[in-house]
Amino acid sequence: MDYETLIQADRSIIWHPYASMVEPPPVFAVASARGVRIKLADGRELIDGMASWWCAIHGYNHPVLNSAISAQLDAMAHVMFGGLTHEPAVRLAEKLVEITPGGLQSVFFADSGSVAVEVAIKMAIQYWAARARPNKQKLLTIKQGYHGDTFGAMAVCDPVTGMHSLFNAVLPGHFFAESPRTRFDGEWHDDDIESLKNLAEKHHDEIAAVILEPVVQGAGGMWFYSPLYINKVREICDQFNLLLIFDEIATGFGRTGKLFACEHGEVSPDIMCLGKALTGGYMTMAATLASAKVADVISAGGKGVFMHGPTFMANPLACSVALASIDLLEQSGWQTRVNGIQTQLQAELASCRELANVVDVRALGAIGVVEVDRPVDMHVVPRWFVEQGVWVRPFGRLIYIMPPYVINAAELSQLTGAIYKVTGRLLRG
C-alpha cells in the first residue's frame, strides 16, 4: 500500500484512541522503529519522545528483547493459566517480588493496566468482605488521577476531566480528595493532606482502600507532588483501616529516577499495579501485587478464591520479554541515564519559561513537561512536531515527553528544541 492509500483506509475504518470517526485527527503510518527512531512509511524518521506511552524504555527493536521473544516462541506462544503454569511466569513473579517494595508477595498477572487496576479494586473489596466488613466497598482517591478506561478504573479517574458525566449512571460513586499541591521538592505544609484526611475520617466505614499514583500523576495532569504526601497517606490508611493501592503503571521501572516512584517516600503499599514498561513495550501485560496480609485474608482458611482470571493471563511470550526487559534494565545503568535525562530536561526546557503562553515547566526523572495556558489543537500540533523530526503527542494544555532511557544528549536536545519551537509557534497562532 502506498502511504496515502494506507492513511485513507485507516481513516475510513479504524477508531484511534479518543478519536472521532467523522473528523479523525491526523495519523502517521509507521513502517519500522529502532532504538529511539520511528521510521514512517514515507521514509521520514522521527526521534521518539513518548516511548509509546511510557513503555519502550529500552527503545524499539532491541536485540536482547527480540531474542527473548523468539526463544519463547520456539517453546510455546501461549497456554491457559487455569491449572497450568510455566517457568517464565514463575521466574517473572519471583523477580517482581524481589524488586518491588517490601511486603508485596503475591503476583496476579493481568492483560492491561486497566485490568490490573480492576484486579486491585476487587482485591481490596474481597479483603474486607473476608474480614466481615462487606460495607467497605468504596474507594478514596485524589483528583487529577488517571487509572485506566474500563469501568472500575474509570470511576477513580478525575471526576471532571475523566468520563464521569457521560457514564454517571453506571459508575460507582467514590470519594475524591484534593490533589496535593506541594511540588515534588517544595516545602511541605500539613494542610495539603487535610482533604484526604477529612474524607478518611468521615467515611472510613465505607472505604476499602485509598488508590493513587504515587508522586507522579500521569495522564490526569502530569503533576509531580511531594513524596511526603504518600508518607502521610500511609499513616492515614493505617489509622483508619484502609488498604493502600499504588498505581505504578506509568511510574514503574525507573521512570521517575527511582525503580518505583513510592521509593521517593520509602512507602510500601498493600497492593501495587504494574504495567506499561513491564515488557519494555513489547507486549500488553500488567501485574497486581499484593501483600501476604491481603492474600491470606482473601484466601482465608484456604477456601476463599480471588474472583478474576483473564484468558491471556501470564502469556509466556509477555512473561519472557518482561523478564528480559527487567534484566536489561538492571544491567543498563538506568539510574545514571535517567538522572542525566532529568538534568538535561531541566536545563533545556527552562528556556520555555520565557514564552508568554507557558504556565509551568517541570522535569522529574525521564519526564519533562511544559504546561501552556490553553489546550493545544490536536489536529495541527502533532504535524508541527513531525515537521521538526520528532514524535511528541501533547494532550490538553500539556506538552510533555518521556523518552526511551537509551536516548543520547543530542537526540534529547532535538526533542527539547522542537518543544520550544512548537510552543513559540502556538503563541503566534
Ligand SMILES: *Cc1c(COP(=O)(O)O)cnc(C)c1O
Ligand atoms: C496507562 C495507565 C493505566 C491503564 O493502563 P492500560 O494498559 O492503558 O489499560 C492505568 N494507570 C495508570 C497510572 C496509567 O498510566
